[in-house]
Amino acid sequence: MRRLARRADVVVENFRPGVADRLGLGSETLRADNPRLVYCSVTGFGNTGPYSQRPGFDQVGQGMSGFMSITGQEPTGPTRAGIALADLTCAMTACRGILFALLARERTGKGQEVRVAILDSMVALLTWSAGMYFETGAPPGVAGNHHPLSAPFGVYQAKDGPFNLAAGNERMWERLCETLGRPELASDPRFRTTNDRVAHRPELDAILTEAFQARTRAEWVAYLNERGVACGPIYNLAEVFEDPQVRHQRMLVEMPHPVHGRVKLLGMPIKLSGTPGEFRLPPPLLGEHTDEVLREAGYTAEAIAEMRASGVVGPLPHAAAEDSPAT
Numbered sequence: 001m002r003r004l005a006r007r008a009d010v011v012v013e014n015f016r017p018g019v020a021d022r023l024g025l026g027s028e029t030l031r032a033d034n035p036r037l038v039y040c041s042v043t044g045f046g047n048t049g050p051y052s053q054r055p056g057f058d059q060v061g062q063g064m065s066g067f068m069s070i071t072g073q074e075p076t077g078p079t080r081a082g083i084a085l086a087d088l089t090c091a092m093t094a095c096r097g098i099l100f101a102l103l104a105r106e107r108t109g110k111g112q113e114v115r116v117a118i119l120d121s122m123v124a125l126l127t128w129s130a131g132m133y134f135e136t137g138a139p140p141g142v143a144g145n146h147h148p149l150s151a152p153f154g155v156y157q158a159k160d161g162p163f164n165l166a167a168g169n170e171r172m173w174e175r176l177c178e179t180l181g182r183p184e185l186a187s188d189p190r191f192r193t194t195n196d197r198v199a200h201r202p203e204l205d206a207i208l209t210e211a212f213q214a215r216t217r218a219e220w221v222a223y224l225n226e227r228g229v230a231c232g233p234i235y236n237l238a239e240v241f242e243d244p245q246v247r248h249q250r251m252l253v254e255m256p257h258p259v260h261g262r263v264k265l266l267g268m269p270i271k272l273s274g275t276p277g278e279f280r281l282p283p284p285l286l287g288e289h290t291d292e293v294l295r296e297a298g299y300t301a302e303a304i305a306e307m308r309a310s311g312v313v314g315p316l317p318h319a320a321a322e323d324s325p326a327t
Contacts (some may be wrong), residue, residue, distance in 0.1 A: 005030045010086040012040045017047045027113040038101040055180045056118045061086030065122030070129050072142045090121040151197035163217040166230040180211045255281040285317035
């Protein structure tokens with residue numbers, strides 16, 4: 001590991017604080033061998049402090065950050081996100097931290113340690129919810145399916161089910177009133193401004209829910225968007241990957257896999273104009289590139305075979321991925 005780190009730009013570790021040091025793989029040790037190394041330590045709660053030795057998992061981070069307290073409906077109470085949001089947010093935060101450190105290295109010539117915690121990453125997402133608490137001193141409750149600071153902005157029921165409506169400014173609210181054939185709502189004292197509409201959300205929602213019974217979800221989404229009112233469907237995952245815009249953006253990629261045949265993968269959400277990314281290989285098999293990495297570090301075939309025989313590295317995978325284009 002130390003041999004690999006001497007040539008590396010970045011090392012990422014996810015142990016509890018102190019474990020990497022006990023293994024002889026801590027930041028000071030590896031950066032002494034390679035001063036340009038960027039060493040990223042990802043923990044549950046931080047490298048120091050009263051909770052630093054606690055195990056950290058996504059669910060715990062969602063709850064301790066306050067995120068769950070503002071997510072969900074009144075009847076159910078605090079609700080976790082449907083994906084491992086804390087883990088994913090922490091990983092993206094770590095990526096940004098690493099990029100910051102690499103950019104700093106271009107100026108200083110030296111690497112540094114990057115410390116990222118699940119808890120910190122989730123607290124940083126609280127944005128206006130934290131601002132509401134700072135301003136009022138009262139913790140906001142579950143937001144449900146409606147924006148806490150804007151209306152109409154949330155989930156509404158059409159004839160055949162729910163869709164999202166986001167009339168996020170005054171002009172869009174006026175367009176919505178006109179589209180519904182209810183222009184008088186725009187001048188109703190209860191609904192004249194965003195704050196008025198938030199204060200009288202139940203009355204407004206009752207009016208809109210009745211109006212939206214006239215069409216299906218798909219009809220409203222098309223009809224409102226054509227008239228400049230932001231709205232959209234609420235898809236299941238099958239519908240997501242059949243959507244023409246998702247397909248156009250290549251957020252679904254298919255390519256051959258040496259074991260599983262043709263597989264579907266999530267596409268690349270960042271589109272670069274000068275250096276566009278592409279998928280050349282499917283996800284690797286376990287240990288598929290071990291020999292390649294060790295050879296780049298200067299190990300001979302005999303040394304690699306000895307490490308494999310002694311169990312230092314795992315066995316070769318039973319199939320090797322071939323370089324195949326994605327579609």
